[in-house]
Amino acid sequence: MKKILLLLANGFEAVEASVFTDVLGWNMLEGDGSTLVVTAGMHDKIKCTWNFTVLPEIKIKNVNVDDFEALVIPGGFEEAGFFIDAYSNSFLDLIRTFNAKGKIIASVCVGALSIGKSGILKGRTATTYNLNDRKRQYELSKFGVKILENQPIVIDKNVITSYNPSTAFNVAFTLLEMLTSTENCTKVKKLMGFI
Template sequence: MKKVCLLLPNGFEAVEASVFTDVIGWNKDEGDGSTQLVTVGTRNELKCTWNFTVIPEKVISEVTVHEFDALALPGGFEEAGFYEDAFRPDVLEFIREFDRQGKIIASICVGALPLGKSGILQGRQATTYNLNNRKRQLQLEAMGAHVIPDQPVVRDGNIITSFNPSTAFAVAFDLLESLTSTENANNVKRLMGFLA
């Protein structure tokens, strides 16, 4: 069984997290059955960007990177406290350890910024939120990433980044394909109505 850690900092965007739970869950029940997702929060209770409250299965202090095959990280809003949690030293070290072990790391939108802050995107291709005068892309560039501004999803080795919430399903399916196979990912896409 391939285990995905869905890391949830406070202030995360619910829609960006939910695509990972759905795609990995559909695969577990309707696809090849080889994946499992565990929600791991930075706190015992989290508030999403617009006050949706979530209780994760575990908190980051209760898990180790060795338990997982991949890391999934949604973005969130500064006004909701996302960066306060996403830039915590324990979160950044958790991200670094996934990269040191060569495990897949998939982020959506500004979920790439904690990756950049951790240092793992230094000299690597990536992207992040692309609107509002590219403020977040410029921020990621200042963290050492080689930003590809107009590409919706960017993959560099084991790291997947994307440029806004509209890319969420593409990232989740890319993660599933990396953990299983193209044939299986396409089957799950078909079952979910993304392919005819």
């Protein structure tokens, strides 16, 4: 079983998280049956940007990185407090540990900013939210990251980043393909009506 840790910060965007539970859940039931998503956060209850509330299965402090194949970080809104959790030492240390062990790290939109702040993207390529005068891409560049401005999804070694919420499904399918196979990912896409 390949376990994927879905790391949630207060203020996360529900749509950016839910695509992973759906794509990897479809794989569990209709694909090769190898993926299991586990949610984690710093709090007993986590509120997304639009007030949807999630009860994470485990707290960050109880995560054993060796139990997981991949880490997923959906983005969120600063106005909803996203960066309070996403820039916390607990978040950043977990990202560093996943990277040190060579695990896949995937993010959507401003989830990449946590990865950048952790320091693991210094000298590497990535992207993040590309609209609103590209200010989030500029922020990511301040962490020593080479920004690929117009590329929807950027893969640099073990890290997947993307440039806005519209890319979330493609990031989830990219992760599924990396964890399983092209054939299996194609099967799940067909069953979900994407091809």
